[in-house]
Amino acid sequence: MWTYHPELLATPVPRYTSYPTAAEFGDDVGPVDMEEALAAIAPGTVVSLYLHIPYCRDICWYCGCNTGAANRAARLATYVERLEREIALVAQRVTGVRVGRIAFGGGSPNAIPPAAFLRLVESVRTAFDCTDAILSVEVDPRGFDRDWAGAIGRAGVSRVSLGVQTLDPQVQAAIGRVQPSEDIRRTTSLLREAGVGSINFDLMYGLPRQSEQSLRASIVESIAMAPDRLAVFGYAHVPHLVPRQRRIVADGLAGTAERFAQAALAHRLLVDAGYDRVGFDHFARPADALAQAAASGGLRRNFQGFTEDPAEILIGLGASAISDFPDRILQAEKNTGRYGMRIDAGALATCRGLRRSPEDRLRGRAIETILTRGTADLTALDGGADIRIRLTPFERYGLIAWEGSVLRLSEDALPYARVIASKLDAYRQTASARFSHAV
Ligand code: SF4
Known part of the structure; x- marks a missing residue:
């Protein structure tokens, strides 16, 4: 069953029914x-x-x-x-x-x-x-x-x-x-x-x-x-x-x-x-x-x-x-x-x-595939190295894995999917009080 990692859920994130939100x-x-x-x-x-x-x-x-x-x-x-x-x-x-x-x-x-x-x-x-x-x-x-x-x-x-x-x-x-x-x-x-x-x-x-x-x-x-x-x-x-x-x-x-x-x-x-x-x-x-x-x-x-x-x-x-x-x-x-x-x-x-800029469209599609299929190919995205760094804590817990530039979420990552998606959100790299709980 899912493991609770409170520090990964500490920051409020959007529901990503669109990107940009x-x-x-x-x-x-x-x-x-x-x-x-x-x-x-x-x-x-x-x-x-x-x-x-x-x-x-x-x-x-x-x-x-x-x-x-x-x-x-x-x-x-x-x-x-x-x-x-x-x-x-x-x-x-x-x-x-x-x-x-x-x-x-x-x-x-x-x-x-x-x-x-x-x-x-x-x-x-x-x-x-x-x-x-x-x-x-x-x-x-x-x-x-x-x-x-x-x-x-x-x-x-x-x-x-x-x-x-x-x-x-x-x-x-x-x-x-x-x-x-x-x-x-x-x-x-x-x-x-x-x-x-x-x-x-x-x-x-x-x-x-x-x-x-x-x-x-x-x-x-x-x-x-x-x-x-x-x-x-x-x-x-x-x-x-x-x-x-x-x-x-x-x-x-x-x-x-x-x-x-x-x-x-x-x-x-x-x-x-x-x-x-x-x-x-x-x-x-x-x-x-x-x-x-x-x-x-x-x-x-x-x-x-x-x-x-x-x-x-x-x-x-x-x-x-x-x-x-x-x-x-x-x-x-x-x-x-x-x-x-x-x-x-x-x-x-x-x-x-x-x-939407072309970059918004690429990021939006990647966020959508994370949430719908649990995977995203980040090859064409700017700032891939920064995204990897932001996702390190999730990798450490085995919630994500990389195959080249393809990100894959494990089944246990489900409650963290929106937080993981938020690491690709170019508009939201600082904590914001505008959203509710991450879970
Ligand atoms: S007020 Fe109640 S019934 Fe109306 S949209 Fe909101 S939740 Fe639904």
């Missing part, structure tokens, strides 16, 4: 950069779409997402209209692209009425060539009902991710997300009836009042509900960045040693239950597409975490949505009011991001 985004890019990137997409290219719904029925105290309370129907309706307008604006600017995946995330997509969701799906299918596109939706089980399940079935959604986090009522109370197990069970069965083939549960460790016993109980109960995939994330307590986390009593939070033990426990329970490990925090049934991508070397990492999506271009739609192109990352205005004003004016809503 969002911490490097600046405001020196805007709509012109998005116009240019869209116009440069070659006809026939397969792209992915992400639609952000920045509303939730109830706001959880731990949540770092760009979301607000879905307490005014008129506000939701206006947002959906603007999203439809943005879909048309973007579609006008691309020629002959094909959409391979359409993902709805948030927030909670099911904070909007099911009819509004179906309208959005129809708008996307009318505006783009979506033949055979895979449709996925994030769902908040609280309040999920038969009408929503019906919409999911009618739209042909094949993948759903449920926010579960913990099934322990005491921990739920401590994080402001009260969600009886029955909600999860009912939602899962409604989704199966609606024909959803792949259901994911998001779980968390390192939550306030969460012990190993409590985590074990949540995982065992989750496994009994037979999700196809699970992701087990470490809670990041960063109230200086996420003000709503100030409601969480920090005294009850696990330290690094306890977090490490909880991550190891989750890993062991899920692998013993027959799930394949995918990356460092995802798990999937061997027959699931994500496990198969991991087994065949096709696993990728993007803003949604580990994915089997091979598209090189992701177009984000909605407030705060991120678009990812090989040479740039572009984020839309976060504030829904200002986002709406830009869209109403017929403009694209891009306001932050960065341009």
Whole structure:
């Protein structure tokens, strides 16, 4: 089993859902950069779409997402209209692209009425060539009902991710997300009836009042509900960045040693239950597409975490949505009011991001292969000697090995994968307080 080396986990590191990370985004890019990137997409290219719904029925105290309370129907309706307008604006600017995946995330997509969701799906299918596109939706089980399940079935959604986090009522109370197990069970069965083939549960460790016993109980109960995939994330307590986390009593939070033990426990329970490990925090049934991508070397990492999506271009739609192109990352205005004003004016809503240099692209690819395949070829990278020096402590513990300039992580290096990846991060060679625990 994994060995705990506290000194290797002492420095906070990013999750590397992109490289460079969002911490490097600046405001020196805007709509012109998005116009240019869209116009440069070659006809026939397969792209992915992400639609952000920045509303939730109830706001959880731990949540770092760009979301607000879905307490005014008129506000939701206006947002959906603007999203439809943005879909048309973007579609006008691309020629002959094909959409391979359409993902709805948030927030909670099911904070909007099911009819509004179906309208959005129809708008996307009318505006783009979506033949055979895979449709996925994030769902908040609280309040999920038969009408929503019906919409999911009618739209042909094949993948759903449920926010579960913990099934322990005491921990739920401590994080402001009260969600009886029955909600999860009912939602899962409604989704199966609606024909959803792949259901994911998001779980968390390192939550306030969460012990190993409590985590074990949540995982065992989750496994009994037979999700196809699970992701087990470490809670990041960063109230200086996420003000709503100030409601969480920090005294009850696990330290690094306890977090490490909880991550190891989750890993062991899920692998013993027959799930394949995918990356460092995802798990999937061997027959699931994500496990198969991991087994065949096709696993990728993007803003949604580990994915089997091979598209090189992701177009984000909605407030705060991120678009990812090989040479740039572009984020839309976060504030829904200002986002709406830009869209109403017929403009694209891009306001932050960065341009990737050739060196960024090389390092980004190496970081991605460390996290997805446990290996990276550093031949073409500048500063290879410095990287080797920074990785010496990991080599000493047998967590990595070198074959020429190819770096290989051992199976025991899994909890250190992000820290190892951070040694290739040219923007992050000094300790930073902007990120949470390394495990
Ligand atoms: S439901 Fe999900 S997105 Fe909404 S506040 Fe809770 S954790 Fe955040």
